[in-house]
Amino acid sequence: MQIFPRALKLLDMCIILKWRNDYDTIYNSKTIGRISPHQHFFWFFTRLNSEKFIGIVFENGDRHKVALVTFSQINFNTYLTSININPKFRGKGLAQNMIASAIEFVEFKSTDLYAEIKETNVRSIRAFTNAGFVFFTRNENEKISTFVLRIK
Numbered sequence: 001m002q003i004f005p006r007a008l009k010l011l012d013m014c015i016i017l018k019w020r021n022d023y024d025t026i027y028n029s030k031t032i033g034r035i036s037p038h039q040h041f042f043w044f045f046t047r048l049n050s051e052k053f054i055g056i057v058f059e060n061g062d063r064h065k066v067a068l069v070t071f072s073q074i075n076f077n078t079y080l081t082s083i084n085i086n087p088k089f090r091g092k093g094l095a096q097n098m099i100a101s102a103i104e105f106v107e108f109k110s111t112d113l114y115a116e117i118k119e120t121n122v123r124s125i126r127a128f129t130n131a132g133f134v135f136f137t138r139n140e141n142e143k144i145s146t147f148v149l150r151i152k
């Protein structure tokens, strides 16, 4: 299947809330559970207008929205990467290509990219590793353990 990257836009807001509130995404989220429309609108508008956030949406040839890959700046040359795939398109081996292709699309230069993933989220860890990320460190608190992966 061919998929094409483009910048996140306002019209993506509703579908991204749907993906975000999907059971698997909630289960694999590091923070809170279900997001209310109000929380999502606030999150979305803030990110869309922020220079510290890059959102890349992938569409297939039929213009169906397939995934969102995000890059959140944590300092001047460091970004945290995340991916959420439309539940209908999961399990098809697309994740690693979209991660790699989003990185290429943004054309990062001398940038450190990290991904922090719940230790139990094996599919995501595999996808990021296949896209070239390597183990950096492990974070643990009383609630969750995460792996931090890095690509340079």
Ligand SMILES: CC(C)(COP(=O)(O)OP(=O)(O)OC[C@H]1O[C@@H](n2cnc3c(N)ncnc32)[C@H](O)[C@@H]1OP(=O)(O)O)[C@@H](O)C(=O)NCCC(=O)NCCS
Binding pocket: 024, 025, 028, 029, 081, 082, 083, 084, 085, 086, 089, 090, 091, 092, 093, 094, 095, 096, 115, 116, 117, 121, 122, 123, 124, 126, 127, 130
């Ligand atoms: C995590 C996510 C991006 C993975 O995408 P996906 O389409 O489900 O996964 P893929 O089909 O691309 O498979 C990724 C890898 O995991 C492997 N995998 C799939 N299911 C697995 C399982 N149950 N156990 C171990 N590995 C598994 C696949 O074989 C593949 O590895 P390979 O290419 O080396 O064979 C997707 O499930 C998702 O959006 N989940 C909800 C949000 C989320 O968890 N995001 C990650 C936060 S950073």
